[in-house]
Amino acid sequence: MTDVMDSEAVPETSRADWQSDQEVRWCPGCGDYSILTALQLLLPDLGVRREKTVFISGIGCAARFPYYMNTYGMHSIHGRAPAIATGLALARPDLDIWVVGGDGDMLSIGGNHLIHALRRNTNMNILLFNNQIYGLTKGQFSPTSETGKVTKSSPVGLISEPFNPISVALGAEASFVARSHDMDRKHLQEIFTRAHAHPGASFVEVYQNCNVFNDGAFAEITKKDARDDMLINLIHGEPIQFGSERQFGIVQTANGVEIANVSEVGIESLLVHDETRSDPSTAFALSRLAKGPDEPTPVGVFRAAVREEYASAMSDQVMGVTEERGKGELKDLLHSLPTWEV
Amino acid sequence: MTDLEEGSKVEAVDRVIIRFAGDSGDGMQLTGDRFTTASAVHGNDLATFPDYPAEIRAPAGSLAGVSAFQVQISDHDIMTPGDAPEVMVAMNPAALKSDLHLLIPGGTLIVNQDTFEERNLTKAGYDYNPLEEGEDLEGYRTISVPMTSLTKEACKDLGVKPRDAERSKNFFALGLVSWMYSRPTEPTFEWIDERFAGKEQIISANKAAFSAGHVYGESAELGDQRVVVKAAPLASGTYTNINGNTALSWGLIAASQLSDLPLFLGSYPITPASDILHELAKHKAFGVTTFQAEDEIAAVGAALGASYGGHLGITTTSGPGIALKSETMGLAISLELPLVVINIQRGGPSTGLPTKTEAADLLMAMYGRHGESPLPIVAAQTPSECFFAAIEACRIALTHRTPVMLLSDGYLANGSEPWLLPDVDGLEPINVEYATEFNHIREDGEADYWPYLRDEKLVRSMAIPGTPDLMHRIGGIEKEDGSGNISYDPANHSRMVEIRAERIKRIDVPDVEVVGDPDAEVLIVGWGSTWGSITSALGRVRSSGHKVAHVHLTHLNPFPKNLGDVLKGRNHILVPEMNTGQLSLMLRAEYLVDAKPISKVAGQPFTAGELEQTILNYVEEKSTT
Numbered sequence A: 001m002t003d004v005m006d007s008e009a010v011p012e013t014s015r016a017d018w019q020s021d022q023e024v025r026w027c028p029g030c031g032d033y034s035i036l037t038a039l040q041l042l043l044p045d046l047g048v049r050r051e052k053t054v055f056i057s058g059i060g061c062a063a064r065f066p067y068y069m070n071t072y073g074m075h076s077i078h079g080r081a082p083a084i085a086t087g088l089a090l091a092r093p094d095l096d097i098w099v100v101g102g103d104g105d106m107l108s109i110g111g112n113h114l115i116h117a118l119r120r121n122t123n124m125n126i127l128l129f130n131n132q133i134y135g136l137t138k139g140q141f142s143p144t145s146e147t148g149k150v151t152k153s154s155p156v157g158l159i160s161e162p163f164n165p166i167s168v169a170l171g172a173e174a175s176f177v178a179r180s181h182d183m184d185r186k187h188l189q190e191i192f193t194r195a196h197a198h199p200g201a202s203f204v205e206v207y208q209n210c211n212v213f214n215d216g217a218f219a220e221i222t223k224k225d226a227r228d229d230m231l232i233n234l235i236h237g238e239p240i241q242f243g244s245e246r247q248f249g250i251v252q253t254a255n256g257v258e259i260a261n262v263s264e265v266g267i268e269s270l271l272v273h274d275e276t277r278s279d280p281s282t283a284f285a286l287s288r289l290a291k292g293p294d295e296p297t298p299v300g301v302f303r304a305a306v307r308e309e310y311a312s313a314m315s316d317q318v319m320g321v322t323e324e325r326g327k328g329e330l331k332d333l334l335h336s337l338p339t340w341e342v
Numbered sequence B: 001m002t003d004l005e006e007g008s009k010v011e012a013v014d015r016v017i018i019r020f021a022g023d024s025g026d027g028m029q030l031t032g033d034r035f036t037t038a039s040a041v042h043g044n045d046l047a048t049f050p051d052y053p054a055e056i057r058a059p060a061g062s063l064a065g066v067s068a069f070q071v072q073i074s075d076h077d078i079m080t081p082g083d084a085p086e087v088m089v090a091m092n093p094a095a096l097k098s099d100l101h102l103l104i105p106g107g108t109l110i111v112n113q114d115t116f117e118e119r120n121l122t123k124a125g126y127d128y129n130p131l132e133e134g135e136d137l138e139g140y141r142t143i144s145v146p147m148t149s150l151t152k153e154a155c156k157d158l159g160v161k162p163r164d165a166e167r168s169k170n171f172f173a174l175g176l177v178s179w180m181y182s183r184p185t186e187p188t189f190e191w192i193d194e195r196f197a198g199k200e201q202i203i204s205a206n207k208a209a210f211s212a213g214h215v216y217g218e219s220a221e222l223g224d225q226r227v228v229v230k231a232a233p234l235a236s237g238t239y240t241n242i243n244g245n246t247a248l249s250w251g252l253i254a255a256s257q258l259s260d261l262p263l264f265l266g267s268y269p270i271t272p273a274s275d276i277l278h279e280l281a282k283h284k285a286f287g288v289t290t291f292q293a294e295d296e297i298a299a300v301g302a303a304l305g306a307s308y309g310g311h312l313g314i315t316t317t318s319g320p321g322i323a324l325k326s327e328t329m330g331l332a333i334s335l336e337l338p339l340v341v342i343n344i345q346r347g348g349p350s351t352g353l354p355t356k357t358e359a360a361d362l363l364m365a366m367y368g369r370h371g372e373s374p375l376p377i378v379a380a381q382t383p384s385e386c387f388f389a390a391i392e393a394c395r396i397a398l399t400h401r402t403p404v405m406l407l408s409d410g411y412l413a414n415g416s417e418p419w420l421l422p423d424v425d426g427l428e429p430i431n432v433e434y435a436t437e438f439n440h441i442r443e444d445g446e447a448d449y450w451p452y453l454r455d456e457k458l459v460r461s462m463a464i465p466g467t468p469d470l471m472h473r474i475g476g477i478e479k480e481d482g483s484g485n486i487s488y489d490p491a492n493h494s495r496m497v498e499i500r501a502e503r504i505k506r507i508d509v510p511d512v513e514v515v516g517d518p519d520a521e522v523l524i525v526g527w528g529s530t531w532g533s534i535t536s537a538l539g540r541v542r543s544s545g546h547k548v549a550h551v552h553l554t555h556l557n558p559f560p561k562n563l564g565d566v567l568k569g570r571n572h573i574l575v576p577e578m579n580t581g582q583l584s585l586m587l588r589a590e591y592l593v594d595a596k597p598i599s600k601v602a603g604q605p606f607t608a609g610e611l612e613q614t615i616l617n618y619v620e621e622k623s624t625t
């Protein structure tokens, strides 16, 4: 049924066509608004149909996202969105599936589903809004909260060390891994466009400000006048360079990567960014560069490698077996074990 | 069967129960299974009971490692694999030690004499050889056969390695028992050729061992032990021997065809449910997608995602997996999406008895979720009926847009029986309709789509992603009836709770039929896999002159509409179940009747004999008081 329609031109849409009639209920000033706006403004340009677009989320502030999109959507249960999306993607490879959730949703309760969704590489775009806090439950630490953080559930300071979501995704050998932040619409849109175009599971970490429970968590690196010195923009095929004068660069060392002064090492010794490397080790090293969002931090696409997409491989198997044996007949199935007549 | 005429002394019996017992590595399940198939093809009615340990290879020769397969074959209709075996094959001392007490007095015992040496005897806890000393074997007809050495001898000119030759000793036992019961040889030889294709040495060793067993029987020593069980006068048609998990898998495929929806199975391996995953994975040519997920939560989540996309979403597991899936079942109840959750019950709690049967998850199915979250429950009653139970569960899920729990158990899953194959063209189609048009007019006069508008059965409208114009959002937060928009309104929540209960009540389920003596004072109410044992037991109770009635439930939520009337006014309601009284609790709560449980929680099904005794005791005590 869908093939006929897809051959027709996708109708022109505007931002308003992608907005649902539901009132948006995030706290005023929440970073989630700017991510929503960026995507609603972008979708008309992606050449996709609203009815073929599905947003699946877990639970959390971020996970309210589907309610605000005039597409199909499911606000499911805490942590399980990648699993539900996997079933939908396997059943319906014709759909454009987005998964949205917070750092607690995707890295704590749903961590297992996230890593396996990335490992399997089923076609979906996974957006993790990282605010380094549990927003919806009013301010407990999350698996991305920094050591020592004082929250309602860690009044004397958080003991454990945080997950680095990009490292986790690369550890799961995700085929597309990127980072952006809620203060730069254009960058967000570039990254979302890339994630959407990527065949397989795309993972995008978005630094998102929770102005109520963790205000300013990323301000040191995302505020306008800090960005040049604190954000390291990864551009495929180019030497990795940053700084207001592009005076800093990244060089590879025996143990990974480090920041160097371009004037000292020379531009030719800088690491040239290659998203497509099949070995994720260099991307992983880049993800370890900043210990937290108070040091120069890479943003952009860490990895965009070609790996077999799971849903199409699965349907190839189904079609292959069907071709080889012919379409299954129930009657033959019932007679497939030894039978006898009475 | 031609062998029969040649044999001279052949005793005819109407039924026999045989138990093959040995070490896990002895191939007893295979032996039992082969004997069963040969008997099925011979036309006997039969029922099987594989009884094996949880450990894949418990230490060889140990009591923990004993694996057994019991089969009853008969010339008439039977419902169970039988209570006590009349013939037992014991391949080693541990098998003898652990299972001898099951053999009836005077029963025939066939032992592999070669294994009764010191090391094995010690492992089994004997400080003497029971074949030579002691009184263990008194009162049995013992046939001691050096199976290992005879098998090795038979293989000696085949160039088979001695170790491989020894492994074929189960085929010696099979050959011997096949001779005793006049089973034809050819089907087994054909099967050996097929099963071990490409492994010529193994084929020749197995055949040589089988023939050696057969010849051993023919030789003078056993001349008077030959028995025949005639074919049973079963309804005419084509039969196959089927176990519950296979029948259930096929039922799911049938439901997929009847509803014209692709089948999606999300599963995570767990005994005794894994075989459904294995079986369905083989049938991709039916458009089946099987997804082995990272855990049970992902498995049910993926099944729900597939349902949401318009496929037939199914998840299979056992009790521990159900515990993990319960939050997602709650979501499916809130979303009002179809989903079939299959629980092949096993002994619990926790890991419990993974390979042993129990039916103690009924209350979990009924009440084991947070909030008011009712869902329909269907239970299979025999291995072959798992086929129809699966179709019924899918039918309810798809036509009522609800998660359904289908209960089977380890006994049904692995037990087998002959099945008169149904006419697939006679199966009723499952009509599933998805919304394609606006169904509501807004205040401003514009048409729009409301996902929670309902029909007279309170089934909501469902538009699947991809449907133009009907974009909408659903979620686990309480929603306004009709529009489906988030609503925290107190009155709306009460109404939604009521609707979710009422729409389950409005599901049509067939009335129960009272069998036996419908007006009897004593009524036995059963559910699930106890059907066979209850039916056999009641046959005996009735033939000893007592009146009893029986109803058997395949629908546990909602209950059949006539159940209340059937129970009303009866003072003597007995409920045999493989738990401590879960159905009786539900009947008491629902109908205010004095339903008394008859419990068994031993990891073993009820035998007809023990049920007969319990019911007889009750009936007799009742008439004296």
Ligand SMILES: Cc1ncc(C[n+]2csc(CCOP(=O)(O)OP(=O)(O)O)c2C)c(N)n1
Pocket (backbone or CB within 6 Å): A059, A060, A061, A062, A063, A078, A101, A102, A103, A104, A105, A106, A129, A131, A133, A134, A135, A136, A137, A142
């Ligand atoms: C099974 C379960 N456990 C706990 C909760 C409570 N809960 C809701 S959201 C949440 C954490 C939200 O944090 P995050 O995922 O980072 O999202 P944010 O609100 O920060 O966007 C928790 C613990 C729940 N809804 N379900």
Ligand code: SF4
Pocket (backbone or CB within 6 Å): A025, A026, A027, A029, A030, A031, A032, A061, A062, A131, A135, A136, A209, A210, A211, A212, A213
């Ligand atoms: S609590 Fe924080 S994350 Fe949640 S809506 Fe408010 S500002 Fe946003």
Ligand SMILES: [Mg+2]
Pocket (backbone or CB within 6 Å): A060, A102, A103, A104, A129, A130, A131, A132, A133, A134, A135, A142
């Ligand atoms: Mg958060």
